[in-house]
Amino acid sequence: MDEKDTDRLEAFSDGVFAVAITLLILDIKILPLDPSGKLPKDPQLWSMLLGQWPALLAFVTSFSTIGVMWLNHHRLFKHIERTDTGLLLLNLLLLLLIVFVPVPTSLAAEYLAHPDQHVAALVYSGTFLLLACCFIVLWRYATYHNRLIGKDTDQRAVTAISRQYLFGPLFYLITFGLAWINVPACIILNFVLALFFAFPGHPLRHIATATEKCLNFFSKDDQSREATKNDKFD
Amino acid sequence: MDEKDTDRLEAFSDGVFAVAITLLILDIKILPLDPSGKLPKDPQLWSMLLGQWPALLAFVTSFSTIGVMWLNHHRLFKHIERTDTGLLLLNLLLLLLIVFVPVPTSLAAEYLAHPDQHVAALVYSGTFLLLACCFIVLWRYATYHNRLIGKDTDQRAVTAISRQYLFGPLFYLITFGLAWINVPACIILNFVLALFFAFPGHPLRHIATATEKCLNFFSKDDQSREATKNDKFD
Amino acid sequence: MDEKDTDRLEAFSDGVFAVAITLLILDIKILPLDPSGKLPKDPQLWSMLLGQWPALLAFVTSFSTIGVMWLNHHRLFKHIERTDTGLLLLNLLLLLLIVFVPVPTSLAAEYLAHPDQHVAALVYSGTFLLLACCFIVLWRYATYHNRLIGKDTDQRAVTAISRQYLFGPLFYLITFGLAWINVPACIILNFVLALFFAFPGHPLRHIATATEKCLNFFSKDDQSREATKNDKFD
Amino acid sequence: MDEKDTDRLEAFSDGVFAVAITLLILDIKILPLDPSGKLPKDPQLWSMLLGQWPALLAFVTSFSTIGVMWLNHHRLFKHIERTDTGLLLLNLLLLLLIVFVPVPTSLAAEYLAHPDQHVAALVYSGTFLLLACCFIVLWRYATYHNRLIGKDTDQRAVTAISRQYLFGPLFYLITFGLAWINVPACIILNFVLALFFAFPGHPLRHIATATEKCLNFFSKDDQSREATKNDKFD
Numbered sequence: 045m046d047e048k049d050t051d052r053l054e055a056f057s058d059g060v061f062a063v064a065i066t067l068l069i070l071d072i073k074i075l076p077l078d079p080s081g082k083l084p085k086d087p088q089l090w091s092m093l094l095g096q097w098p099a100l101l102a103f104v105t106s107f108s109t110i111g112v113m114w115l116n117h118h119r120l121f122k123h124i125e126r127t128d129t130g131l132l133l134l135n136l137l138l139l140l141l142i143v144f145v146p147v148p149t150s151l152a153a154e155y156l157a158h159p160d161q162h163v164a165a166l167v168y169s170g171t172f173l174l175l176a177c178c179f180i181v182l183w184r185y186a187t188y189h190n191r192l193i194g195k196d197t198d199q200r201a202v203t204a205i206s207r208q209y210l211f212g213p214l215f216y217l218i219t220f221g222l223a224w225i226n227v228p229a230c231i232i233l234n235f236v237l238a239l240f241f242a243f244p245g246h247p248l249r250h251i252a253t254a255t256e257k258c259l260n261f262f263s264k265d266d267q268s269r270e271a272t273k274n275d276k277f278d
Numbered sequence: 279m280d281e282k283d284t285d286r287l288e289a290f291s292d293g294v295f296a297v298a299i300t301l302l303i304l305d306i307k308i309l310p311l312d313p314s315g316k317l318p319k320d321p322q323l324w325s326m327l328l329g330q331w332p333a334l335l336a337f338v339t340s341f342s343t344i345g346v347m348w349l350n351h352h353r354l355f356k357h358i359e360r361t362d363t364g365l366l367l368l369n370l371l372l373l374l375l376i377v378f379v380p381v382p383t384s385l386a387a388e389y390l391a392h393p394d395q396h397v398a399a400l401v402y403s404g405t406f407l408l409l410a411c412c413f414i415v416l417w418r419y420a421t422y423h424n425r426l427i428g429k430d431t432d433q434r435a436v437t438a439i440s441r442q443y444l445f446g447p448l449f450y451l452i453t454f455g456l457a458w459i460n461v462p463a464c465i466i467l468n469f470v471l472a473l474f475f476a477f478p479g480h481p482l483r484h485i486a487t488a489t490e491k492c493l494n495f496f497s498k499d500d501q502s503r504e505a506t507k508n509d510k511f512d
Numbered sequence: 513m514d515e516k517d518t519d520r521l522e523a524f525s526d527g528v529f530a531v532a533i534t535l536l537i538l539d540i541k542i543l544p545l546d547p548s549g550k551l552p553k554d555p556q557l558w559s560m561l562l563g564q565w566p567a568l569l570a571f572v573t574s575f576s577t578i579g580v581m582w583l584n585h586h587r588l589f590k591h592i593e594r595t596d597t598g599l600l601l602l603n604l605l606l607l608l609l610i611v612f613v614p615v616p617t618s619l620a621a622e623y624l625a626h627p628d629q630h631v632a633a634l635v636y637s638g639t640f641l642l643l644a645c646c647f648i649v650l651w652r653y654a655t656y657h658n659r660l661i662g663k664d665t666d667q668r669a670v671t672a673i674s675r676q677y678l679f680g681p682l683f684y685l686i687t688f689g690l691a692w693i694n695v696p697a698c699i700i701l702n703f704v705l706a707l708f709f710a711f712p713g714h715p716l717r718h719i720a721t722a723t724e725k726c727l728n729f730f731s732k733d734d735q736s737r738e739a740t741k742n743d744k745f746d
Numbered sequence: 747m748d749e750k751d752t753d754r755l756e757a758f759s760d761g762v763f764a765v766a767i768t769l770l771i772l773d774i775k776i777l778p779l780d781p782s783g784k785l786p787k788d789p790q791l792w793s794m795l796l797g798q799w800p801a802l803l804a805f806v807t808s809f810s811t812i813g814v815m816w817l818n819h820h821r822l823f824k825h826i827e828r829t830d831t832g833l834l835l836l837n838l839l840l841l842l843l844i845v846f847v848p849v850p851t852s853l854a855a856e857y858l859a860h861p862d863q864h865v866a867a868l869v870y871s872g873t874f875l876l877l878a879c880c881f882i883v884l885w886r887y888a889t890y891h892n893r894l895i896g897k898d899t900d901q902r903a904v905t906a907i908s909r910q911y912l913f914g915p916l917f918y919l920i921t922f923g924l925a926w927i928n929v930p931a932c933i934i935l936n937f938v939l940a941l942f943f944a945f946p947g948h949p950l951r952h953i954a955t956a957t958e959k960c961l962n963f964f965s966k967d968d969q970s971r972e973a974t975k976n977d978k979f980d
Contacts, residue, residue: 052288052352054520059296062527063765066535067300069611083622089631107611111604118520129477136345143300143341154317163323243597286756286820293764297531301768363945370813377768377809388785397791522754530761534769534845551856557865575845579838586754711831 050127053135054118060139061114064146068106071150072099098156102168105231106149108238109172110142116179116241123202124186125194134182141175156228165223165230172234173220176212183209208244215240284361287369288352294373295348298380302340305384306333332390336402339465340383342472343406344376349476350413357436358420359428368416375409390462399457399464406468407454410446417443442478449474518595521603522586528607529582532614536574539618540567566624570636573699574617576706577640578610584647584709591670592654593662602650609643624696633691633698640702641688644680651677676712683708752829755837756820762841763816766848770808773852774801800858804870807933808851810940811874812844817944818881825904826888827896836884843877858930867925867932874936875922878914885911910946917942 084092117138124131148168155164186192187202215237222230318326351372358365382402389398420426421436449471456464552560585606592599616636623632654660655670683705690698786794819840826833850870857866888894889904917939924932 052292055289055523056292056296056348056352058520058524059293059527059761059764060300062524062761063297063300063531064303065607066528066531066611067303069532069535069614070304070538072615083626083629086629086631089619089629093631093635104608107608108604111607114524115600115604118524121520132349133473133476136342136349139299139345140338140341143303146303147306158317161317161320161323163320163327167327239601242601286760289757290760290764290816290820293527293530293761294768296527297765297768298771301771304772366817367941367944370810370817373767373813374806374809377771380771381774392785395785395788395791397788397795401795523757526754526758527761530758531765533841534762534765537766537769537845537848538772540849551860551863554863554865557863561865561869572842575842576838579841582758583834583838586758707835710835 050121050124053127053132054121057117057135057139058114061110061117061142064143065107065110065114067146068103068110068149071146071153072096072103099153101228101231101235102149102153102156105152105235105238106145108235110145112238112242113142113175113179119244120179120183120186120205123194123197123205124192126192128192130185131182131192134178134185138175138178138182141171141178145171152227152231156231159227162224162227165227166220169216169220169223169230169234172237173213173216176209176216179212180209204244208241212241284355284358287361287366288355291351291369291373292348295344295351295376298377299341299344299348301380302337302344302383305380305387306330306337333387335390335462335465335469336383336387339386339469339472340379342469344379346472346476347376347409347413353478354413354417354420354439357428357431357439358426360426362426364419365416365426368412368419372409372412372416375405375412379405386461386465390465393461396458396461399461400454403450403454403457403464403468406471407447407450410443410450413446414443438478442475446475518589518592521595521600522589525585525603525607526582529578529585529610532611533575533578533582535614536571536578536617539614539621540564540571567621569624569696569699569703570617570621573620573703573706574613576703578613580706580710581610581643581647587712588647588651588654588673591662591665591673592660594660596660598653599650599660602646602653606643606646606650609639609646613639620695620699624699627695630692630695633695634688637684637688637691637698637702640705641681641684644677644684647680648677672712676709680709752823752826755829755834756823759819759837759841760816763812763819763844766845767809767812767816769848770805770812770851773848773855774798774805801855803930803933803937804851804855804858807854807937807940808847810937812847814940814944815844815877815881821946822881822885822888822907825896825899825907826894828894830894832887833884833894836880836887840877840880840884843873843880847873854929854933858933861929864926864929867929868922871918871922871925871932871936874939875915875918878911878918881914882911906946910943914943 148164148171151164152168155161183205187206190197193202216234219230219233219237222233382398382405385398386402389395417439421440424431427436450468453464453467453471456467616632616639619632620636623629651673655674658665661670684702687698687701687705690701850866850873853866854870857863885907889908892899895904921932921935921939924935
């Protein structure tokens with residue numbers, strides 16, 4: 045049993061997140077040759093670049109989602125202080141799904157311009173739905189009777205994370221449903237959800253907090269520090 | 279001679295493990311065009327996705343195996359405190375085999391649906407057999423007369439690892455043999471072996487421990503902590 | 513809110529920078545077969561290699577730019593001691609642009625030999641222009657009323673960085689303009705700018721400092737140490 | 747000027763080394779289809795795998811060389827304690843060459859089976875020749891008048907490294923010359939050189955030390971520890 049050091053687990057996870065997030069770019073290929081085997085001229089190239097919007101939208105959405113999931117992984121492991129085989133395996137499962145993301149992203153990019161086709165968007169949203177569930181299982185496993193949590197961890201912070209994460213599968217179920225109705229809207233909602241999970245705290249008070257944050261952006265230092273503190277204990 | 283810091287060795291190894299495990303996904307390519315050059319419609323896409331099961335099975339098996347080998351690498355280097363040129367070279371050999379894994383994985387994925395062809399499965403199991411041997415050599419090199427082991431290392435833990443690892447080549451020899459008989463069974467056994475090596479301790483008491491663990495999963499904190507401790511001294 | 517540790521943020525960013533900078537090489541492909549399906553002979557191979565100069569120039573320029581941007585990221589995070597959600601998101605935006613660099617690099621490599629086509633060079637310089645702006649926003653966000661800066665940070669160092677970074681968008685605007693006039697000159701200026709931002713300190717005193725540095729290179733240790741110190745307080 | 751922490755420099759370099767060494771595997775592609783569009787049967791697959799020996803030899807040689815260069819990078823940075831802009835730029839140049847290695851490796855793999863063609867082997871050996879020179883320049887820059895070296899660094903260790911590294915360009919010049927005469931011999935000599943630079947210490951006493959090491963492999967712990975210490979002060 046490996047207790048006390050989550051350092052190498054985090055380093056390895058960081059590595060996998062970093063490689064997976066970067067490999068997303070390999071899907072954006074601007075074909076340099078037109079059908080007659082020549083390089084396209086400037087006006088053609090412009091329209092080719094603009095025609096890549098589905099690939100770019102899918103890239104930005106998946107990048108944001110993986111990025112914010114890294115951020116949440118980071119947040120969880122600030123509370124998790126010990127590891128055991130169960131946690132290591134759950135973490136590997138999480139990483140497996142993260143590594144899988146480029147495949148549905150590529151599918152979604154291909155099918156975004158064909159809004160009558162829904163399978164690609166279903167697979168895309170389904171992957172994120174699974175990831176959201178996986179986060180909950182990992183967190184529940186680690187916090188169950190403080191199994192792997194530090195003794196001086198703020199229980200309110202733990203509960204706040206547990207509560208926020210419950211909304212994950214719920215919200216991704218909505219994007220999953222949206223995939224049957226409108227594919228671009230589904231991708232865009234996935235992007236909005238990524239931003240949503242970037243901010244910690246209770247979802248119902250979330251929009252209020254976000255607005256407050258925007259207002260505080262250029263306000264005085266002390267005030268914003270206080271806002272940050274309050275936010276912590278939501 | 280580099281003594282006392284295995285930090286950068288571990289960081290570099292983590293990086294190689296992380297990149298190799300992520301590159302596995304590059305093999306899963308869902309061709310977005312059918313033979314007539316058009317995107318397949320939804321029903322076609324479903325059957326294309328389902329037709330990718332050999333690639334997915336090979337991906338999941340190799341991901342698990344590399345993941346659990348990372349985990350074991352991590353476990354060994356909790357005991358190894360010093361490095362020398364021999365260890366660095368043996369570690370490089372281990373990493374070379376890890377980096378090689380995507381090649382047999384790609385082969386296995388291609389040939390899983392052709393169960394009368396055995397070469398791909400032989401190469402696949404053979405790679406893991408070599409890796410299991412390489413782990414034993416590295417561990418024996420490091421522990422021989424406590425060459426690179428910390429002074430206060432628990433000798434029982436060292437012996438437990440040595441004993442468990444002996445089963446590695448043995449078990450992988452069985453998958454190697456199975457490759458001659460049934461290719462999918464060989465791949466699935468490789469997956470089961472990955473899970474097996476995720477749990478530390480004596481193989482004969484292993485199934486018992488696993489069951490105990492399952493029972494302890496939702497039991498009280500103190501009990502599971504004790505179970506963990508006992509497990510350490512097997 | 514995550515305060516006090518930027519360690520994992522830096523580790524993850526290092527990972528993304530490292531993968532993105534290495535993926536640049538995937539664009540340099542020396543086709544091993546000539547049109548008749550045979551390997552080219554030695555003289556042909558020479559001319560094929562020499563014909564790759566646009567890809568090599570674009571590779572070296574993008575490698576230098578990402579490398580120096582990593583260096584500046586490193587420099588900023590020596591002053592930034594805390595993180596909050598805003599910083600994490602701005603950092604993700606920065607990484608998204610870094611990950612995107614291989615795409616315009618590939619375009620620039622393709623179009624360098626066609627100096628009458630300007631779109632590729634515009635996209636190339638535009639990406640770096642956005643990156644320079646992103647660096648300013650991240651730095652301003654972190655330093656605004658010392659939001660995330662250490663208390664004992666040298667205010668002069670902070671101001672020096674703020675002042676130097678203002679020149680970033682300015683200089684990249686020049687390369688953006690140059691893209692309309694002369695494509696190779698635009699790429700080469702981008703390379704020169706990368707070197708420029710490798711050196712910290714005030715841009716107007718920069719060429720003087722660089723010369724001084726060259727002279728000090730083989731001069732006595734004490735003198736060069738002093739030159740370094742002065743440079744710090746520019 | 748960034749002084750005192752080479753931590754992030756090492757982390758970033760580790761990342762680049764790890765990605766570059768892993769990307770080498772992308773060159774080994776076993777085509778799963780024969781010319782008639784079918785999967786090859788077992789006997790064909792065997793001969794196809796055996797026919798990949800040039801790619802495998804080039805892969806193993808480049809992997810070993812990058813791996814041992816990482817090892818030497820690691821060795822140098824145990825002595826280097828401070829960084830400045832010059833060191834950061836020289837390190838970037840070193841990493842650029844490391845990242846470039848997959849290109850000549852791919853070329854060498856393609857041309858190994860055509861021993862009358864020498865350009866590929868020249869480019870291959872030339873890259874390593876440049877890398878060996880780059881290592882010397884970086885080391886000389888860091889050690890010149892103890893510019894970036896720790897105060898309590900053993901001067902004999904510094905001198906030993908300086909002396910060993912001088913043999914680098916010399917030996918790689920020999921492989922460069924060999925590329926004109928015999929291509930496979932050139933690749934194999936590169937592999938031997940990688941092993942050679944894995945062992946620290948004076949080259950002339952090297953073969954003796956290596957033999958001694960082999961003999962000590964299964965000898966008593968104390969003796970081998972002493973042998974290691976002596977080796978340090980060569």
